[in-house]
Amino acid sequence: MYNKNRQRVFMLMILPTFIGFFILYIVPTAMSFFYSLTNWSVYNADLQFVGLDNFKMLFEDSKTLAGIKNTIIYALITLVVQNAIAIVLAVFLDKKTKSANFVKSLVFLPAVLSILVVGFLFQYIMTSADYGLLNNIVQFFGGDPVNWLGNKDIALYSVIATQVWQWSGWLMVIYIANLKSIDTALYEAAEIDGASKMSKFFKITLPLLYPAASFNILLSLINGMKVFDVILAMTQGGPGYATETIMTTLIREGFNSGRNAYASALGVVFFVAVFILSRIVIAFLNKWERKIS
């Protein structure tokens, strides 16, 4: 009886947040599903059902498709590279020496900065102007200057590089916390059996990093899918459509062009894409979990 009462109190306590969440998130999401089937725009006086026209237009528009493609490339590369770097850093820096602590804070530092600040900063570092820092370094070592943000084949990867630089340290901290919880007895046993450092890492450390990894992988995936601010600061989606993402396309079509219904349709596609991708990743993570338990 006491327990049930307690539960009721807890339910009441989350009610205010839930109401806010419902009104400000669930309702608008449901509304955009509805609007994606209409011709809704501030410039259209009357609302009409147009069926799947918006979706048809969306999949015929090469610019929007470029945005979807870029987003998936961005999300997958940041996911793999960030996590790989973070795990390696975590394993090497999981020590209590002063120098390790110093390097740890150095690697973590970029995560403190705002993404916009990092974006504008790198726009100056990677610029093709004569004072571009990165190109000056390349030229110092005898290389040819590279058009980091202006070359359509490189620009997306330049943006990815800055985000890997910024967030690897953040993920590293989560991995380090996980490493601390791994039982040292396992390593001692491995040592007695004469296991090499490599096999200790692959047989013990990596599998047991599952809790941190599942969190980090999903986080990187979702952050990657919704990337917007760094693109805005560094390339504005250019040159051409080389770095447009789902979010930049959505803002461009929905707000600049006033095609709100079309943008809603893109929002629905985004929702489905995130849902499917995260399902795949979760299936992979579950397989991993079964392996270690």
Added chain:
Amino acid sequence: MKKKTFAFLLSLIMLVGALVGCSSESGSEETDSGSEDEVVKLRMMAYNAESTRTTYLKMLDEKLPNIDIEFEFVALDNFNNVLNAQLQAGEGPDIIEVGGEAKLLAKANYLLDLSDKDFTSKYADAGLKPYSIDGGIYATPLQSWFEGIFYNKKIFEENGVEVPKTWDELIAISKKLDENGVKPQIMGAQSWEPMMKQSIGLVNNEFYADEANSEFDNKFNEGEAKLAEAWLPAVEEWSKIIDEGILTDDMLGLSYDQALDQFATGKAAMWESGPWAVPTILEKNPDIELGMFPIPGKEEGPGWLIGGPGSALAINANSEYIDEALKVLEVTATEEAQLALVEDNAGSSFLKGVEVDLGEIYTDSEEAFKAGNVYAPWTAVWTSGNPIVQAYGKSLQEVLAGAKTVEEALQDADETNDNLRNTLN
């Protein structure tokens, strides 16, 4: 427990007190304003900052003592969002600063028709054209904006080159500067705007200068005419500047600010922009000798600038204070108000008979101004101009990168136009 209840009650009382205090204050304010000659509060929503309108607003204050204008600045990035949301909710501002979206708003019945008002006829037709649709006029223009090519007079002198009168001359002097080791033209091509504008400068010269094409823009709105056919020769002429290696693909990695930097510090001889850049240039290099020439065409002539009515004032058709709002527009249509507007933001006035002296920087552009050679089709006539020129400008970036042809870029703009016509009707 008792203490907690007490604290709770106390805070409740304070909250109620605060609320009551608020309401009684605002209540008394209302009665105050009611007794004092009925001062009406008008909301003016604008995307140009208050600092660009200071003199004008002060003048309105003096001329119209019973109208209190509440100036609301909303940055252009969000302006349409905020405005449209308010209009849809029926709570829009009384006076609205409108630009390219005026026609769409008028079509959706949000704006008051001003065509039968006396003050409307005081403006030149060129200034009213962008805000006219189906026989109605829905806004009156503020001062114009324009854009041409800035040049560094000192660099020109040192290298013995003159202001170009034709597009071929521009290419020739660029080559000469290049041979002398000076970067002829810098461009912040990371933004899609500069190439789009400069190429339309040539379209102005070669296409719009011909009276026979005056109906093109209306046909384009209806989807009966295509850029890829009409504009192609002019834009191909412009693209010589890419073929000749004057605009290069490394400029795609330069932002507007970085290009401004290079021009202001004398690392490049020419840069395409408008008067709003002048204060920043002078701040970075007070000694620069600055000039601006219009974009030249194939044949020698006065050349053309890109530009038009920068923005205009419209009245919310559902406003409670339409008469007062009309008074504001009436006062705006006087020479005094126009000069006040220009004082804070350089441009020319569309009010008939008002002449504005722009200053030394723009002497090379005087002939173009006199001939009325200032035009920007996407703000002047096109129904949804901004998304179309954005698509065009972004495709021009791909042209500069060598991935597309000029014709494909124009086709992209046509396609965007078709899409928008089909979805916004």
